[in-house]
Amino acid sequence: MTFPTGAIRNVETARSLEDVAARMRSVFGEEVVTAVHERKGGVRDEVQYYDLWIAVEKGRLLETVDLLAEFDFPQFHVISGNDDGDFITLYYHFTIFQAAGRGKRLGVIAAIQVGKDDLTVDSLFSRLPAVEYSEREIREMFGVDFIGLPNKALIFLPEDWDEDIKPWRRDETGPADKDVRELS
Template identity: 35%
Template structure:
């Protein structure tokens, strides 16, 4: 852990070890500089960007898992926390090109804005998906509705987003052969 602390001296608020992985917690304003230092030190492979919704704390946690292509067992992570009501963080896509599509996914699923990422279009959701509805936020609810086909079959349950925050998800009625 000492090596990461030295490498990110003056940038990391602290460095922790979690399940054998060194995690440097940095302010969003220092993320790019920390990523650049890691890249220059040979951490050249971004494995994944993950986001965690923490509504009770009023924040989102964004974690960048980075390793060395020459030695993948040297895994480290950069972690930033942003306010849940305005989750903004600078993009690192120009430092780690693999971040472009991963940031796009986190933007779509959690509503995190990666400032500077040139392409935050929908990736997985339909293009007409409602603005401000994020399926991986903990307050997102789905309502089950039966899908009844004109062909004889068992009912198929389709998940339909409940677009009212805090609304209750309920099971639809019906089913059977149609």
């Protein structure tokens, strides 16, 4: 497929939070929106912009990005995440409407759960090459494999790192006490 369907440009006119949330709900169901954070600031303490938190199945991640691209070319920030027991939760942080006027930016955070029985996710690289460092980081830190990511070499860990140790995992694959040296 070609991504996005239109030109690679930022739109100059934003749509409302309600429009984006309604479109999300119509595609992924009512439960998709997990939180809306109102971000306030200034002397009058008024809402300046919003962050929209959503949760989707990991198999529908590419669809989520395509849906965001219906509104604006998505700006990718980072993947954050945690080892939550039976699964790794990954949070993909995006912005839409970054160039659509003052206070119009919408932060969109898409959470997926990657079960430890199948630690694979579709890579976003073909759509957004900006994800390269983040996907490589999540791969080496959590052991999640990104299908379609061309360069799977280590990025922040040293060449001689024992790749069986996943630094951010909290189970037996994470760093053991003997792997951690206290400096003070």
